[in-house]
Amino acid sequence: MVHEQSGERGDGAESASLGSYLLGFALSIVMTAVPFALAIGQRLERTALVISVVVFAVAQIFVQLFFFLHLNSSGKWNRAALAYTALLVFILVGGSVWIMYHLNYNMMER
Amino acid sequence: MANGTVELTPAGRDSHAGHDPAATKVFGFWVYLMSDVILFATLFATYAVLSRNYAGGPSGKQLFDLRTVLLETAFLLTSSFTFGLAVLARNASRRDFLFISLGFTFALGIGFLGLEISEFARFVAAGDGPDRSAFISAFFALVGTHGLHVTVGLLWMVVLAWRIATGGLSAANRTRLALLGLFWHFLDVVWICVFSFVFLLGV
Numbered sequence: 001m002v003h004e005q006s007g008e009r010g011d012g013a014e015s016a017s018l019g020s021y022l023l024g025f026a027l028s029i030v031m032t033a034v035p036f037a038l039a040i041g042q043r044l045e046r047t048a049l050v051i052s053v054v055v056f057a058v059a060q061i062f063v064q065l066f067f068f069l070h071l072n073s074s075g076k077w078n079r080a081a082l083a084y085t086a087l088l089v090f091i092l093v094g095g096s097v098w099i100m101y102h103l104n105y106n107m108m109e110r
Numbered sequence: 111m112a113n114g115t116v117e118l119t120p121a122g123r124d125s126h127a128g129h130d131p132a133a134t135k136v137f138g139f140w141v142y143l144m145s146d147v148i149l150f151a152t153l154f155a156t157y158a159v160l161s162r163n164y165a166g167g168p169s170g171k172q173l174f175d176l177r178t179v180l181l182e183t184a185f186l187l188t189s190s191f192t193f194g195l196a197v198l199a200r201n202a203s204r205r206d207f208l209f210i211s212l213g214f215t216f217a218l219g220i221g222f223l224g225l226e227i228s229e230f231a232r233f234v235a236a237g238d239g240p241d242r243s244a245f246i247s248a249f250f251a252l253v254g255t256h257g258l259h260v261t262v263g264l265l266w267m268v269v270l271a272w273r274i275a276t277g278g279l280s281a282a283n284r285t286r287l288a289l290l291g292l293f294w295h296f297l298d299v300v301w302i303c304v305f306s307f308v309f310l311l312g313v
Binding site for chain 1: 133158176299305
């Protein structure tokens with residue numbers, strides 16, 4: 001009974017294809033090479049560079065989630081757990097940076 | 111009351127959609143990965159806060175060698191792809207292709223780890239170990255924790271290859287491969303963040 005069902009959805013990787021892995025691999029190479037070239041080139045000003053690197057990083061995270069971690073074929077509770085974790089990451093990292101930046105700013109000698 | 115419960119239970123279980131044990135294991139492992147995301151988030155937050163506290167020591171620009179970092183990234187990205195090939199080999203029940211692609215994944219993982227350890231050794235030899243400044247402490251904690259995860263993933267790969275070699279592609283081993291795949295791709299995602307926020311924005 002269990003074995004018959006394991007081909008249905010099981011672990012989310014049964015539906016994977018060579019084409020989707022190749023596409024994911026190609027996209028992740030592009031999304032690594034472009035921000036690397038931008039950082040090496042030193043042509044952009046700091047703010048533009050930071051925004052570009054963040055955008056490419058987030059885009060690549062989504063590529064990895066869909067093409068390698070098969071988020072689209074996994075259950076909705078996987079996505080719910082991920083969404084909640086993303087909120088926690090935002091609060092942890094964003095909150096820390098926000099507070100410590102203002103702490104540094106307020107304690108600077110003026 | 112007791113009769114009602116007895117009658118309801120079998121029907122309720124059979125119609126339950128989440129009965130597939132493989133899907134349950136994958137979900138459990140996914141929840142573990144989410145807790146690992148929180149672990150890395152705290153390390154990233156620590157690094158973000160301390161990344162300018164050089165204490166007179168070197169900055170990221172002086173310390174990091176971007177060519178090595180790019181090579182490390184290439185190794186890890188390619189290993190993620192070759193692990194995908196191992197999953198395809200599993201789906202096709204081809205043990206020979208599975209061992210070849212797992213072998214490539216393992217070699218690329220070792221390559222990544224070798225480069226990382228040599229970089230760490232270079233920093234320490236130059237006196238820029240974790241005790242040099244808050245920046246380098248946070249760097250070693252974050253990147254070292256990722257490297258530790260890769261090490262565990264490589265050990266797991268050896269154990270799983272041995273289990274598949276001796277026990278074949280059983281249902282349990284198929285699920286184990288899927289779990290290791292999640293772990294390995296997850297480490298790739300963490301490395302993308304390290305690559306972008308620590309190295310690209312640190313130089």
